Amino acid sequence: MLDISTMTLLAAETSGSSMLLLTVFVLAIFVGFEIITKIPPTLHTPLMSGSNAISGITLIGALLSAGADIHWFANLLGFLAVVMATVNVVGGFMVTNRMLEMFRRKE
Amino acid sequence: MSSVWIDLAYLVAVILFVLGLKGLTHPRTAVRGNLMGAAAMLLAVVVTLFDQQIVGFWLIILGVIVGSGIGAVLATRIAMTAMPQLVALFNGFGGGASVLVAGAALAAGDSVTAKDVIIATAASGFIGAVTFSGSLVAFAKLQELDFIEGISIPYQQWVNAGAAAVCLFLGLLLVLHPEYDTLYWLMAILALGLGVSLVISIGGADMPVVIALLNSYSGLAASATGFVLSNNVLIVAGSLVGASGLILTRIMCDAMNRSLANVLFGTLAPSGGGGESADEVYANVKSTSADEVAMLLDVAQRVVIVPGYGMAVAQAQHTVSDLADALIDRQVRVEFGIHPVAGRMPGHMNVLLAEADVPYDLLREMDDINPTMGQVDVAIVLGANDVVNPLARTDPNSPIAGMPIIDVDKARTVIVIKRSLSPGFAGIPNPLFAAENTLMLFGDGRAAVSDILKAVKEG
Numbered sequence: 001m002l003d004i005s006t007m008t009l010l011a012a013e014t015s016g017s018s019m020l021l022l023t024v025f026v027l028a029i030f031v032g033f034e035i036i037t038k039i040p041p042t043l044h045t046p047l048m049s050g051s052n053a054i055s056g057i058t059l060i061g062a063l064l065s066a067g068a069d070i071h072w073f074a075n076l077l078g079f080l081a082v083v084m085a086t087v088n089v090v091g092g093f094m095v096t097n098r099m100l101e102m103f104r105r106k107e
Numbered sequence: 108m109s110s111v112w113i114d115l116a117y118l119v120a121v122i123l124f125v126l127g128l129k130g131l132t133h134p135r136t137a138v139r140g141n142l143m144g145a146a147a148m149l150l151a152v153v154v155t156l157f158d159q160q161i162v163g164f165w166l167i168i169l170g171v172i173v174g175s176g177i178g179a180v181l182a183t184r185i186a187m188t189a190m191p192q193l194v195a196l197f198n199g200f201g202g203g204a205s206v207l208v209a210g211a212a213l214a215a216g217d218s219v220t221a222k223d224v225i226i227a228t229a230a231s232g233f234i235g236a237v238t239f240s241g242s243l244v245a246f247a248k249l250q251e252l253d254f255i256e257g258i259s260i261p262y263q264q265w266v267n268a269g270a271a272a273v274c275l276f277l278g279l280l281l282v283l284h285p286e287y288d289t290l291y292w293l294m295a296i297l298a299l300g301l302g303v304s305l306v307i308s309i310g311g312a313d314m315p316v317v318i319a320l321l322n323s324y325s326g327l328a329a330s331a332t333g334f335v336l337s338n339n340v341l342i343v344a345g346s347l348v349g350a351s352g353l354i355l356t357r358i359m360c361d362a363m364n365r366s367l368a369n370v371l372f373g374t375l376a377p378s379g380g381g382g383e384s385a386d387e388v389y390a391n392v393k394s395t396s397a398d399e400v401a402m403l404l405d406v407a408q409r410v411v412i413v414p415g416y417g418m419a420v421a422q423a424q425h426t427v428s429d430l431a432d433a434l435i436d437r438q439v440r441v442e443f444g445i446h447p448v449a450g451r452m453p454g455h456m457n458v459l460l461a462e463a464d465v466p467y468d469l470l471r472e473m474d475d476i477n478p479t480m481g482q483v484d485v486a487i488v489l490g491a492n493d494v495v496n497p498l499a500r501t502d503p504n505s506p507i508a509g510m511p512i513i514d515v516d517k518a519r520t521v522i523v524i525k526r527s528l529s530p531g532f533a534g535i536p537n538p539l540f541a542a543e544n545t546l547m548l549f550g551d552g553r554a555a556v557s558d559i560l561k562a563v564k565e566g
Contacts (some may be wrong), residue, residue, distance in 0.1 A: 018223040021333070025334075036350060039132045045457065049190075051322065051351045062211075064160055070216075086174025087174045090175040
């Protein structure tokens with residue numbers, strides 16, 4: 001399937017910025033590991049729901065697809081993505097806040 | 108707004124995400140950390156609206172209103188005991204959004220030409236679809252929806268491997284022929300099936316691992332979408348979440364002494380011929396009454412309560428908190444011993460006890476409490492089973508051999524509150540229930556604790 005010529009083709013057609021993006025990706029993973037090691041187990045659930053809300057960042061992409069002047073089908077997909085990502089983002093941050101307030105009350 | 112300003116604002120958002128996530132790792136800073144995350148998201152959304160690509164706002168406004176409404180209602184109405192399934196559901200939506208955004212980028216056509224972008228599109232669709240369907244199955248299982256029970260897929264490992272291989276093949280075809288977007292949707296549909304098949308056979312007690320892993324996937328899907336759109340804020344935010352989910356996954360696997368592969372693909376080996384049958388193990392079980400427990404508590408100086416999923420099922424957290432308060436009023440030292448995988452998601456017990464106003468400094472980690480278990484007068488096990496089974500220490504052939512447990516059996520007296528002698532998730536008898544120093548209090552968790560509380564107050 002994937003012989004040498006296809007591989008070179010792949011490499012050749014790779015846009016210049018993608019190495020930079022890959023670098024950012026790998027470095028960000030390291031940052032993630034560094035800041036999240038040693039989370040107290042008490043906060044595992046809020047950390048999970050809070051980081052889950054952050055993964056709703058796809059919303060940015062959804063907004064671009066829903067609002068751009070492109071094929072109507074792409075707009076429709078964008079709209080559905082906006083709904084899903086907003087549920088994820090709004091629901092995620094709100095429920096995390098609700099949980100964390102419970103942890104704080106006793107201070 | 109020019110794209111430089113948008114990129115600078117994205118950079119600020121990324122910094123806020125990192126600081127916010129860091130804040131979430133300490134109880135004191137957690138509320139602020141979460142708000143920083145939310146602020147970062149708001150900033151990223153608002154500046155995106157200034158992007159020149161965006162010409163129509165109606166779909167966006169409608170989508171945001173509908174999504175916020177659903178999200179807000181779910182987040183405010185849900186019971187704390189239902190938190191695992193809610194997180195699973197939100198997680199699935201994040202994954203689903205990634206599939207749709209990558210699909211939209213493909214359908215929009217012209218911007219997507221470079222091979223690396225198509226690879227990212229395929230990855231985004233694949234990971235996103237597995238996250239979406241896997242999370243929905245996890246939701247259904249946690250919500251205990253009937254239709255999901257007992258479904259099993261024949262030759263499951265082969266089905267999974269086959270589906271993954273075909274997805275890879277379709278993804279490769281798409282990279283070579285990006286003009287056929289049907290390939291993308293075929294791959295996404297097949298990946299949905301793969302997500303279902305991967306999660307459907309995973310049992311309740313392994314759910315903490317699965318939820319943590321799906322959480323990680325939803326981050327990676329967002330990152331992949333970031334590669335499609337060449338957008339740093341998606342890449343960074345997604346990879347932070349991916350890393351956090353992986354760390355939680357590893358913590359959960361360690362707490363069960365099992366590898367990730369074993370949780371995902373293996374089944375717990377049935378106990379070998381050497382294991383004793385339930386009847387032999389339970390020959391000398393002693394049962395007790397609430398009054399007797401109250402008398403024991405009356406003379407106790409140190410009490411440790413070990414909750415498990417049964418506490419969540421019985422909604423007993425408030426009653427337990429009241430009992431702890433009553434004992435503390437009587438100068439008893441009360442602590443909670445929390446096993447990392449107790450419950451259905453990482454930190455599940457902690458959230459329930461926080462809801463019931465138990466101060467978090469009374470919640471002790473397993474490694475913290477085990478060395479002092481010998482000085483505990485009364486250990487109360489509430490709806491936990493495998494995580495206190497001493498066979499994990501003593502029987503090398505047991506399916507849970509080597510799993511770290513809370514050593515309640517070392518306490519002077521152990522009270523086990525449980526409906527019956529039925530086995531836990533591992534399906535093996537628990538010799539703790541028949542131990543010399545154990546008394547069983549049979550009944551519903553909340554009713555039993557409430558009876559003890561009444562007896563303590565009268566005594």
